[in-house]
Amino acid sequence: MTERAVLSEGDTVGANLHVKQAYRNLTVPQLVEAALKRGEAVLSATGAVVATTGARTGRSADDKFVVETPAAASMHWTKFHKAMKPETYATIKAKALAHMAEREMFVLDASAGADPAYALPIRVVTEYAWHNLFAKQLFRDAISSDQQPQWTVLNLPSLKLDPAVDGSRSEVAAMINLDEKLILIVGTEYAGEIKKSIFTVLNMVLPSQGVMPMHCSANIGSKGDVALFFGLSGTGKTTLSADPERILIGDDEHGWSANGVFNFEGGCYAKCIRLRRESEPEIFDAIRYGAVLENVVLSDSRDPNYDDASLTENTRAAYPLEYIPNVSETGMGGQPETIIFLTADAFGVLPPIAKLSPEQAMYHFLSGYTAKLAGTETGVGSEPQATFSTCFGAPFMPLHPTVYADLLGQKMREHKVRVFLVNTGWTGGSFGVGKRMSLRDTRTMVHAALAGKLDAVEMWHDERFNLDVPVAIEGVDNSVLQPRQTWADASEYDRVADDLAARFRKNFEQYAERAGETVVNAGPQA
Known part of the structure; x- marks a missing residue:
């Protein structure tokens, strides 16, 4: 003791x-x-204990x-x-x-x-x-x-x-x-x-x-299948991994060794701005005695007001893993079968889900594109900022990015892991015009990917972003799968999409020589 x-x-x-x-x-x-x-x-x-951080x-x-x-x-x-x-x-x-x-x-x-x-x-x-x-x-x-x-x-x-x-x-x-x-x-x-x-x-x-450290969440299905969710703060790692149909390993930081996947942590540090029990019951109910709320405003009756962003959009809840139902007792799982790369596309032009080849997976892992959401760092304003954060965690990766990319590529090939790019950001227009992707639709698409239902379905090829997108997914409106069709002005979509594709190419120039031609060609094309 x-x-x-x-x-x-x-x-x-x-x-x-x-x-x-x-x-x-x-x-x-x-x-x-x-x-x-x-x-x-x-x-x-x-x-829950409630503290403010000035x-x-x-x-x-x-x-x-x-x-x-x-x-x-x-x-x-x-x-x-x-x-x-x-x-x-x-x-x-x-x-x-x-x-x-x-x-x-x-x-x-x-x-x-x-x-x-x-x-x-x-x-x-x-x-x-x-x-x-x-x-x-x-x-x-x-x-x-x-x-x-x-x-x-x-x-x-x-x-x-x-x-x-x-x-x-x-x-x-x-x-x-x-x-x-x-x-x-x-x-x-x-x-x-x-x-x-x-x-x-x-x-x-x-x-x-020989361990791949990862900024990702992880969970396990009923058949023992392990899934990893990569993404920066606000892209949905915690939300999508806290799935009542799957066992949670952890929500943010993991290692991938010869033994399988293991959690670095013993708890979760979840964003809770606009938190709702009906949409995220696991997180909502975990905020109880022993948990810590950070910068959450309380009412006169001491009820948390999760809609109040007067202190920050980056309100947080910290709680132990055992507060979540269906959590792994060991914090460990086997070798992953599926990897999900999450991005919150503030431009609203990426498809909501796309299946990636190993080369495309390497490209998007090194790119780490997302929108940096308000409040997750000092100096970020009220609107999301498009950013490329290599390995989906550049601020925490002290070695050269290719060290982590090479480890990931080696492990993906060794274990024949399927990989998907999922956009949890905007549809029907950029931030301020369009709307955020439906959490229900995202969960439906992710469940289909994890179940192997997208392994052999008809795809349409997005020439601009060089991505293969399912033509149809049961339970999802087909128009959502075609981003251009969700915009009121198709020519404006083309302009914005061309701009984002060019940003991808410009950003990847720093990795081109080390990554190799096949990986470079797996990204967005002119």
């Missing part, structure tokens, strides 16, 4: 970190009580750094993974150590990874009780007493940096030191930074072990 006692003043919590007082591995009720008593959060009518209601993508140390030699430096000089890191770390030495801190020993062969023991040290509750619900069970954490996350939201003094870009910084195996997050209360920092570390260390 892990220790739950309140430790004495001057406690050492590991990684040479000293605090005024440490609360180790508290239970859910203890963390709920602490968060309420300390005024960090309030309780909703559903029993100005930072999404990831601070421009403030994410990896320290330039010898262990960072294999880093692929991008705008998502910027280098930080060791001396800058040392300045900020010294300030962080002094800050926490005067404060009570909450300590969680946990693990990331359901497969024991690849599980990463971690320690999460937080200034706020509700952040520790978030981590307890999102990561997996506490490590055994004979295990030592391999990585430490230190989260200090009340420590605001001064760029002129500390050398940071803003008052916020999320730093990864690969040599020290320490993640230091300061200046932001957004809990997602904790989760995504560990995901980034796993994406760094697992490929060398």
